[in-house]
Amino acid sequence: MRKADSRQESILLAATIGSGTLVIGVFFLMLHLGWPLLVSGQFFSLLFQEWRPAEGIYGIYPMLVGSIAISLLALVISLPISLGAAFSATLLAPFWARSFLLLLVRYMAGIPTVVYGFVAVFFLVPFMREHVTGGSGFTILAAAIVLAILISPTMIIFFVNGLNSVSRSHRLAVDALGGRPTQKLLYLLIPQAWPSLAAGTIMGLGRAMGDTLISLMVAGNSIAVPETVTDSARTLTAHIALVIAADFSGMEFMSIFSCGIVLYIFTVLSVGVIRLSTGNKIE
């Protein structure tokens, strides 16, 4: 028995080390491929330059702004909706509606990204063009709306899990004291579950930042630095997808490793923020 236990342990340990090494390996590979940029000191100037390949300028600043704008706006749209849905699904809605809501959310989480993108190109974008933003309709706003729909199931599921994990005895105590559902939510569930709420929010932001297809299809991919949410923009991920096709030996191709490195650092930072802000409570 002990022997089997230790074998299982070592297999699991090997898997852990394997996947951990892979993640670190990816970083070192990007560092290796982007090394010429770093040693020449161009990496940091790339972060603040525009993208004009015809003139030999390969900055990723417009994409950086585009990525941040689209993902933050998506989060701003999605957060209140997701919080509301999670509160309803755990506490505020009638009992029969709660399970229906969760079923719907899980179903939404399973819809492929490309379906959202496709529907957006043929309905949302023309609608935006005719009635809201003018121009071509391929805008930060349109992409953020679609991304908000895309990331909300992830966030809702995270929130619901967090709210449900608050101990039953505490909840019964609130009921026993005659607390209303909203009081239970405000004074018990939110304070207790806030690490999950924070983690879900950052997960949502990470997903919005990392999504490629929606921004590629809906945001318009222009290389201008966006000024308003009704401008077209290109994200870092869409930029990688577009440029990976170009002349692979040139500086143009090399510069996309800076996008990769920036995205990687962003992910590491968000995970770090979750860890720190929640005091390692999330397992």
Next chain:
Amino acid sequence: MRPVIVLVTALLLSSFSGLACLASDLDGFTGQKGTLKIAGGTAHIPVMKDAAQAVMEMNPEIKITIAGGGSGVGIKQVGEGIIDIGNAGREATTAELETFGLTMIRWAIDGVAVAVNPKNPVHALTSEQLRDIFAGRVTTWKDVGGEDRQINLYTRDEASGTREVFWTKAIKKEVIDTKANVVVSNGAMKTAIANDPYAIGYVSVGHIDETVAPVTLDGITPSLETVKNGDYKVARGLFSLTKGDPQGLAKLFLEYLLSPSGQDIVVEKGFISVQ
């Protein structure tokens, strides 16, 4: 890149059509089997698709896959041995040919046409107006004789051979307005223009159908005749590349493209034959 390729194929899948071919040109495929992977230039796809279908109907043992991605992708992937035939809508550079030891053949000539939505009343422009529009100096259709609406610019990414030809020959390397929307294939360009009444972009002449309207440039309408007799200057060759000399199925497929029935497909799809 994968989602892009899927998208390209999805957008083009709808126009799949059969084609009767002279059996004799397909004789080489008798008794062959295996798979042939083709990717790259998106202007090539309509011809590639029909040629592949003819081959696969004649010999079901052969599987041919066709993906987009742009000329840059075609050259890169064939060089790295990921695919058997890489398509490019521009000539590969000497550096590209030498790095990978590529062989290049030209099997069609293609024009790149400026295109607008069929609802747009503007159907003729001068080179001067075109440059102003793509540079962002002229921003409303009213200025070139259309409605009082903003001009929505659509362009292709840097990997596009179509962009390369349009940029050098139609707008003389004018810097394209950075606010222009960027689409990933000839098919996606067509979809974008067909859906946006105020759009302007450019597509391979072979891709033009009733959903987009070609624009007459300096009095010359882009068509098979005008490209052929040299009046319409915005033209280029359609190339296919292999790593080293073409071999096996790739060799047979390229020979088929250059055969009379292969060249019939080329003409049928709106390009100019080279034989």
